[in-house]
Amino acid sequence: MARRKTYGKKNIVPPQGRVRQSQIVTTFGPGSMVDLVDHAVVIGGLDYWSYHRGIVQLENPRLRDRLMEMFRGQGLMLAVNGAFREPPGGDEQQYDAGQGVQVLEFPQWFVCQDCRALVRGDCLELKSKRYRHHCPGRTDKRGADCVPVRFVTACRRGHLSEFPWIDWVHEMQGQARCAAPQLTFHEGATGDFSEVRVSCACGLSRKLSEITMPDARPKCRGERPWLGPGARESCDEKMQLLVRTASNGYFAQVVSALAIPERGLERYEAVRGAMEVIGTATAETLAVFRTIPKIQAALEGYEDADVLKEIERIKADKQPEREPLRSAEYQQFLAQPDEKPGELPGEHDEFFARRACLTEPLPTGIASVFLAKKLVEVRAQVGFTRLEAAAADLQGEYDIEVQAQALGLNQDWLPASEMRGEGVLLTLDDERLRAWEARPAVQKRAKELLAGYDAWGETASYKPPFPGVRFYLLHSLSHLLMSAIALECGYAASALRERIYCAPPDEEPPMAGILIMTGSSGAEGTLGGLVAQGRNLREHLRQAYDLGTLCANDPICGAHTPRGDRAERYLEGAACHGCLYIAECSCERFNRYLDRALVVPTIGHDPELAFFAERP
Secondary structure, X not given: OOOOEEEOOEEEOOOOOOOOHHHHXXXXXXXXXXXXOOOEEEEOOHHHEEEOOOOOEEOOHHHHHHHHHHHOOOOXXXXXXXXXXXXXXOOOOOOOOOEEEOEEEOOXXXXXXXXXXXEEXXXXXXXXXXXXXXXXXXXXXXXXXXXXXXXXXXXXOOOEEOOOHHHHHOHHHOOOOOOOOOEEEEOOOOOOHHHOEEEEOOOOEEEHHHHHOHHXXXXXXXXXXXXXXXXXXXXXXXXXXXXXOOHHHOEEEEEXXXXXXXXXXXXXXXXXXXXXXXXXXXXXXXXXXXXXXHHHHHOOOOOHHHHHHHHHHHHOOXXXXXXXXXXXXXXXXXXXXXXXOOOOOOOOOOEEEEEOOOOOOOOOOEEEEEEEEEEEEEEEEEEEEOOOOOOOOOOOOXXXXXXXXXXXXXXXOEEEEEEEEEEEEEEEOHHHHHHHXXXXXXXXXXXXXXXXXXXXXXXXXXXXXXXXXXXXXXXXXXXXXXXXXXXXXXXXXXXXXXXXXXXXXXXXXXXEEEEEEEEEEOOOOOOOHHHHHHHHHHHHXXXXXXXXXXXXXXXXOOOOOOOOOOOOOOOEOOOOOOOOOOOOOOOOOOOOOEOHHHOOOOOOOOHHHOOOOOOO
């Protein structure tokens, strides 16, 4: 039992569990299932988040306006100010029952650890934070411990339900329900899934493994327990059995953007931030509004006529013309000047990057290297899926209408976290890249990768556009470089993350770059260890070359092709845990779209296939 702490005259019970704020935006967001010390719960939606100690708002106009376009027609209007909020934080020294994220106990079916009875929680005794079952014939009054059943049901649209245990034994196998069902849960001697059986006191029983047959799967009821009681919607999907703690139970959809300078939009942002006050201003009344100190400071330097035009533009819901998220960031990097000795970012700078001036020529195939000593990234969760991860497009965005499950019902904001750190961006030589893409060996490999992608798309609930062989190259090179840099930079490999800048060959302006970055939420920055590695790029490329040319699983790994693969590894070529896979928190694509044969010479492949045919 948790110890109570006394503050004044109140006895305050500590929270049932704790999760890092940044994890709420990714791993443990609204609708995710979490195992606490004494309970299994589902994280409540945004309507159940309490901010009694104040709200920490995050700002990123580019991300806000892009998400407004994504959500257009979906009924969600993001607030002009405060579109992104950090999850509510707690206080380790003084707990507050009104601060934090509410959760719902889920599942509500429990298994007795003595008699194996399968019972709902409202039929059990809650004592010392544990459910107790008074088994028939048991003499002591304490009762036997119960644990949450490990199986639930979910559908591809993200709905979540209790498994229909009583119906499964009775109606769903064509039998009438008995007057008083009493279920027991048997896992066999080994606990193997094939041995799991549910029985009723009336004599009926059924194996749980039969749920894998398509005709046996129940229809989805559209339940969304994280949004509150009775939160349902129509759904035509079939439910699938899901282990409560399985890794495919929750895939957060996170869209992020770097804070970069935006020239030409200062007036628009100033007027938009003051719209709550000056939204009704006219040519006659605007001068009166300017007497308010806050408005005077916001509109200083802007003519009345220009301010009134911006007001009308905002009222008409006309968004400023902006480049796509990653295209704008890439162009901002390319526009940075050469570095100067001793030049450091300012205290209030949110973006500071310079083109590296190296002492030796860049390796063949590399166009430039940029050292970002200061980066600020805002990451906002827009939805989630279950059973299958949704794929983002090359700009890192999702098709919200097709894939996203709601995070809340009545909110005009999204949960977000802010990462402050550093990074290194390397860009590929566009001329050499286009010549590489034109090689017959590369075009042949591209067809094999596309065939595997098409085979995967036949079973996927949503099929995004094929990213192309260029993305496979950039993504594979990114993984090899992160593995090499992690040995020297002073950060753990899982602390590094990638950000791929890629555009199709026929799209202008060209874009082919890899940003390897690190950072943490709630911190002012990092120690510069990653930026320093950008000056040793040739050494890291050599290490990456050595890591990629030979895998511990060769020749099986090197010979793998996604075309007609019986193992259903349709989204990767020569890639496995021995060479390219990294921590999933570091990868944008869940270790998919990888093929080291496109980067370095690999066993069983034409050397012409590799972009880096020789060791740098």
